[in-house]
Each structure stands twice: as structure tokens, then as C-alpha cells.
Amino acid sequence: MESGLIHIPYMRPERTSRETFDWALANAREADKRGFDSMMVAEHATQKWECIPNPELVIAAAAAQTERIKFAPMAHLLPQHHPAGLAIQVGWLSQILEGRYFLGVGAGAYPQSSYVHGIRDADSQSLNEMVREALDIMEKVWKREPFFMEGKYWSAGYPEEVEDGHDDDQHKLADYSPYGGKLDIAVTGLSPNSPSIRFAGERGFKPVSIYSGSSILKTHWETYEKAALENSHVPDRSRYHVSQTVFVAETDKEARKLALEGGIGYCFERYLMPIWERFGMIEGFVKDAGAEMSDVNLEWMCDNVWIVGSPETVVEKMNKLFEFTGGWGTLQVESHDYIDNPTPWFESLELIANEVAPKIALPEK
Numbered sequence: 051m052e053s054g055l056i057h058i059p060y061m062r063p064e065r066t067s068r069e070t071f072d073w074a075l076a077n078a079r080e081a082d083k084r085g086f087d088s089m090m091v092a093e094h095a096t097q098k099w100e101c102i103p104n105p106e107l108v109i110a111a112a113a114a115q116t117e118r119i120k121f122a123p124m125a126h127l128l129p130q131h132h133p134a135g136l137a138i139q140v141g142w143l144s145q146i147l148e149g150r151y152f153l154g155v156g157a158g159a160y161p162q163s164s165y166v167h168g169i170r171d172a173d174s175q176s177l178n179e180m181v182r183e184a185l186d187i188m189e190k191v192w193k194r195e196p197f198f199m200e201g202k203y204w205s206a207g208y209p210e211e212v213e214d215g216h217d218d219d220q221h222k223l224a225d226y227s228p229y230g231g232k233l234d235i236a237v238t239g240l241s242p243n244s245p246s247i248r249f250a251g252e253r254g255f256k257p258v259s260i261y262s263g264s265s266i267l268k269t270h271w272e273t274y275e276k277a278a279l280e281n282s283h284v285p286d287r288s289r290y291h292v293s294q295t296v297f298v299a300e301t302d303k304e305a306r307k308l309a310l311e312g313g314i315g316y317c318f319e320r321y322l323m324p325i326w327e328r329f330g331m332i333e334g335f336v337k338d339a340g341a342e343m344s345d346v347n348l349e350w351m352c353d354n355v356w357i358v359g360s361p362e363t364v365v366e367k368m369n370k371l372f373e374f375t376g377g378w379g380t381l382q383v384e385s386h387d388y389i390d391n392p393t394p395w396f397e398s399l400e401l402i403a404n405e406v407a408p409k410i411a412l413p414e415k
């Protein structure tokens with residue numbers, strides 16, 4: 051299994067933008083140094099705790115401070131951008147990263163950030179329709195062949211090359227198509243029988259799920275596999291990323307304390323538990339554990355939802371999950387605010403990359 055980080059970034063609301071930016075770059079450098087394969091950076095225009103509005107700025111700065119790790123915005127929210135402008139920015143950034151970039155796309159989770167971008171009363175059907183139209187435009191721009199289209203949501207085009215009469219290429223159009231001619235695209239999925247995951251399967255894109263219970267995760271893969279096969283794509287679990295809350299320390303006791311009393315516990319108690327309830331994300335776990343919603347508190351989350359413990363315990367928990375669900379290629383660890391005590395957080399990343407990930411493999415078919 052590969053190890054990835056997803057930097058949402060779940061900062062305490064009192065952090066400044068500068069602190070948030072510096073913490074993102076520290077995570078990029080440490081993840082690169084300690085053996086992580088990828089880092090995703092989320093995009094949110096309005097959330098206090100999820101306070102990176104422009105993942106591309108973090109990725110561009112991190113490109114200059116890292117050597118091997120791959121980056122992805124996860125996700126650029128396609129309804130909230132002009133697709134032609136985004137296509138050019140993404141193409142250019144992929145060229146800057148010279149192969150260390152892939153593109154994550156999503157519809158947008160929060161109505162407030164849709165509202166800021168002029169989308170009122172957004173329902174998931176129209177947002178998903180916008181995602182499809184945006185990607186069609188982006189792919190046309192990357193092809194660099196002349197077109198002009200007036201779509202339902204946007205108009206865009208690509209101009210003809212103009213012959214300047216000098217018989218040279220000084221005035222030709224700049225090439226901002228993706229590095230190497232092709233871009234790996236990943237799509238986020240959240241809900242049971244996720245329409246976004248179905249879209250990923252239809253187009254042969256990488257699926258990325260937030261772990262919200264093993265039964266729901268099973269439906270994600272089934273949805274993906276069916277859509278992929280119906281559209282002549284090979285569904286490959288090694289391309290599947292699943293994001294989870296994970297904390298590893300030398301002993302179970304230490305890991306539990308650092309998770310519950312550190313940034314993870316702080317954020318779940320104040321921010322994530324109410325949000326997860328609103329999005330119906332706890333119900334899957336409660337069902338899996340045969341528990342009741344009234345059992346749910348922070349300690350219950352630590353033992354039943356997060357993956358916390360020594361390397362041996364975490365390997366055992368992950369292998370159990372892999373057996374039940376069929377597994378995934380990349381564990382995308384959700385980052386948290388450990389600014390006030392970063393060492394255990396970065397040591398946890400090191401243990402995940404070196405003591406956990408290499409011991410977990412996809413089950414034999």
C-alpha cells in the first residue's frame with residue numbers, strides 16, 4: 051500500500067493564514083522526507099477549519115521545497131472555476147512539477163462556497179452536471195485544437211494559430227497542456243452509491259473516498275467497478291485512495307493519548323462530529339459496530355472510527371478492513387493541527403510510511 055496525506059487542513063479557527071500556509075508546507079516537506087508517496091490539498095472558500103481556498107498556491111510553493119512526493123489539489127471544485135482558466139493553471143502547474151502532479155476534482159461539499167461563486171440553491175444533480183461540462187471544456191483546451199463552445203454553464207474556446215508571415219514560431223500559442231501529454235485525474239466520493247464515484251468509473255478516473263464505514267466503502271467500489279466495466283475501463287484497486295484519520299506511536303497507549311488529546315480529538319469534538327452527523331457519516335460506523343448513536347463520543351470514535359495505535363495494532367486494523375472491503379492502493383491520512391507539538395505528528399507519519407504501509411497489501415483475488 052502507498053501512503054498519502056490529505057491536508058484539509060482542519061486548523062483551529064484562531065490560526066492565521068500565514069500559520070496555515072507554513073503548516074501546510076511543513077507537512078509537505080516532512081511527508082516528502084519521511085517516505086510518503088503523495089499529498090492532496092483541499093479547496094474550501096468558506097470554512098473556518100478547512101481554510102485553504104487555493105490549494106495550487108500551497109502546491110506551487112511546496113514544489114520548490116520537496117523532491118519526490120506527488121501533489122494533487124483534492125479537490126478543485128469544478129463548479130466554482132471557469133474551466134478554461136483552470137485548465138491552463140492546472141496544465142502549467144503540472145509542467146512545473148514535471149510528473150509530480152495529478153488533478154483531483156469534486157462538486158463541492160458546502161453550499162456557502164457555491165453561493166460565493168454565484169450558485170444559489172445548488173442541488174447535487176446540477177453540481178454534478180457542472181463537473182461534467184467543466185471537464186469536457188478542460189479536456190478540449192488541453193487538446194489545443196480550435197473550438198468554440200457555448201455550454202449550459204460556460205462558454206470557452208481555443209483559438210486558431212495565426213500565421214504571422216515571419217516563418218518562425220515567435221508568435222505561436224504557448225503550450226499549457228498537461229506535462230507529458232496526459233493527466234491522471236481523481237474524483238472524490240462521499241455518499242452511499244456515490245454519483246461521483248460512478249462518474250469516476252465511467253471515465254476511468256481514480257476514485258477517492260472518505261472512509262465513512264466499511265459497508266459504505268464496499269458500495270463505493272461496487273459502484274466504481276460496475277461503471278468502469280460498462281465503459282470498457284479496467285477497475286484497478288491499486289488506483290483507489292481512501293482517506294482516514296490515522297495516528298501511530300510506539301505504543302497503543304501513547305498513540306491513543308496523542309490522538310485524543312492532540313489536534314485530532316480537538317477538531318472532532320468541536321467541528322467534525324457535528325458535521326459528520328449532518329452528512330450522515332457516523333451512521334455507517336455505528337451500523338458496522340452494531341452500536342447505537344447514543345454510544346458515540348470521542349473515545350468511541352478513537353476506538354471505532356479512527357485507526358490509532360502502535361504500528362502492529364494499526365497493521366492489524368488495516369488488514370481486517372482490507373479483508374472485509376477488498377482494500378485500496380493508497381491510505382490517504384487526514385492531517386490535523388499539531389502546530390503546538392509537531393514532533394509526534396511527524397513521527398506518526400514516519401511510522402505510517404515505513405512500519406505500516408509496506409506491511410499491507412491488496413488481498414489476493
Ligand code: FMN
Binds near residue numbers: 092093124159242
Ligand atoms: N469538497 C470540498 O468542498 N472541498 C474539497 O476540497 C473536498 N475534498 C474532498 C476530498 C475527498 C477525499 C472526498 C471524498 C470529498 C471531498 N469533497 C470536497 C467533497 C466533494 O466536493 C463532494 O461533495 C463529494 O465528493 C460528493 O460525493 P457524492 O457524489 O458521493 O455525494
